[in-house]
Amino acid sequence: MNLWTLSLKKMLKLQTWSLSLLLSFWACQAQKSNTNQSQNQKAVDCTYSIKExxxxxxxxxxxxxxxxxxxxxxxxxxxxxxxxxxxxxxxxxxxxxxxxxxxxxxxxxxxxxxxxxxxxxxxxxxxxxxxxxxxxxxxxxxxxxxxxxxxxxxxxxxxxxxxxxxxxxxxxx
Missing domain, CATH: 2.60.40.1120 (Carboxypeptidase-like, regulatory domain)
Incomplete structure (x- = not known):
């Protein structure tokens, strides 16, 4: 392999790794946002009329x-x-x-x-x-x-x- 092919392969590997990292970060942020919306609800006190x-x-x-x-x-x-x-x-x-x-x-x-x-x-x-x-x-x-x-x-x-x-x-x- 020549130097150009080797450099191109390293660059593609780095871009793939960077893209994976970026997608993972984005997925975590989206999950965190969705989770916070549903989990930060105020606690509700229910009232009941039954005796038993x-x-x-x-x-x-x-x-x-x-x-x-x-x-x-x-x-x-x-x-x-x-x-x-x-x-x-x-x-x-x-x-x-x-x-x-x-x-x-x-x-x-x-x-x-x-x-x-x-x-x-x-x-x-x-x-x-x-x-x-x-x-x-x-x-x-x-x-x-x-x-x-x-x-x-x-x-x-x-x-x-x-x-x-x-x-x-x-x-x-």
């Missing part, structure tokens, strides 16, 4: 949620979603494809919908229940107890069990 049952918020997380020492405090925005309350359910009572449940073979107890802030409430008698959030691809749940129950919640007599349902299948931790 389940109440809480449905929150949306996507993008980078990796903890960092210099990262600002983030609040996931609330979202409107249908919430299905089943009798306490185990994995063996469901069918699942990757992230989403496609069938739930336990008894449906109630269904409710969260408002635009993610707030929801449903009056229920004392008992143990499993909650699923309906998404386009199926039902979503991401909490389990040590006994294999999916997103378990216990309602005690005369009490409201409060919880956050975090829909985070598009988030990275």
């Amino acid at each position: 049952g389940i109440a809480g918020r449905v929150l949306w997380r996507e993008g980078n949620w990796m903890p960092a020492p210099d990262a600002p405090e983030r609040n996931a925005p609330g979202i409107a979603r249908d919430i299905y309350i089943y009798e306490l359910t185990t994995d063996a009572q469901t069918e699942k494809e990757e992230t989403f449940y496609t069938a739930i073979h336990s008894r449906l107890i109630a269904k409710t919908r969260s408002d635009a802030n993610g707030c929801f409430e449903v009056a229920l008698p004392p008992g143990r229940y499993s909650l699923f959030v309906k998404e386009a691809d199926g039902w979503f749940a991401n909490r389990f107890d040590g006994e294999g129950h999916i997103q378990p919640v216990e309602v005690k007599a005369g009490e409201v069990s409060k919880l956050e349902l975090v829909v985070d299948y598009k988030a990275a931790y």
